[in-house]
Amino acid sequence: MQTLTRLFFPAALAFIVATGPALADSSASSAANKAKADPAYAQAEQLVEDGKYEAAIPVLEGIVAKDQENADAFNLLGYSHRQLGSIDVALGHYETALKLEPRHRGANEYLGELYLKMDDLAKAEERLDVLDSACFFGCKEYTELKNAIAAYKARAGS
Template sequence: MNRFTRLITPFALTFALATGSALAAGSDSTPDKPLDPNYTRAKQMIDDGQYAGAIPLLEQVVASDKENADAFNLLGYSNRQLKNNDVALSHYEAALKLKPKHRGANEYLGELYLTLGDLAKAEERLDVLDGACFFGCEEYTELKNAIAAYKAKAGS
């Protein structure tokens, strides 16, 4: 192994591990235990646009696992899609209390703040995502684009 290879290999390995785990995490946390079947079913319903049907399933998940930030995040998302903004806000806050750097909850809460006309709070969520996303992430990009669109609309 030449000198350059010995110097660069630890850096490359660290980079690969950091970016791989960051990119693989997405909006959900990596679970240490199997996913609740109600959570899995609710995620599918959300993907299919069936937000009202997903809510009772997610409520069952958080009733049995009060530490499930992902389920609180999806409860917030489902309620926001149904225009239940106050309920959505409380669920996003619950998710972030459990996991302050939860990428999905920070993105979606920022989008909710834009809906509510609070640009400053949306930008705070973007700042949190900037720190949480080591080499950038989809959630940061999505919220950044939403803020840019909000500003463009407000300027016109």
């Protein structure tokens, strides 16, 4: 048995190291690639990061008008609208992002947070389950939604 373990472990480790990046969800890297390829996306991303959601929305709308397959832009649209209090609009954009890319980490996290704002813990936990399977070795989106759910439960006393 010990010989089998000595043979199996290095092979398994080599497989994980070699395929880890291929097995990881691509939403974070696809956003970085879009930012490099599209200056408008980079501008929108910076506006969102700076909390300038009203300014980011028309830039993002222009992006999705040209590229209706851009899950990252739909995700940022949802985030921007959520930050401005437009819950229904945000929900629609997150749903579009997830139709395009069901395992999109950002959209799953943000939609889970939106569900908490809507007092729908069960749906937020569904998004956490999706992130659990999408984040092969864990990811910040999973951790952030898990923490948001724990805080929600603490406030609700459940």
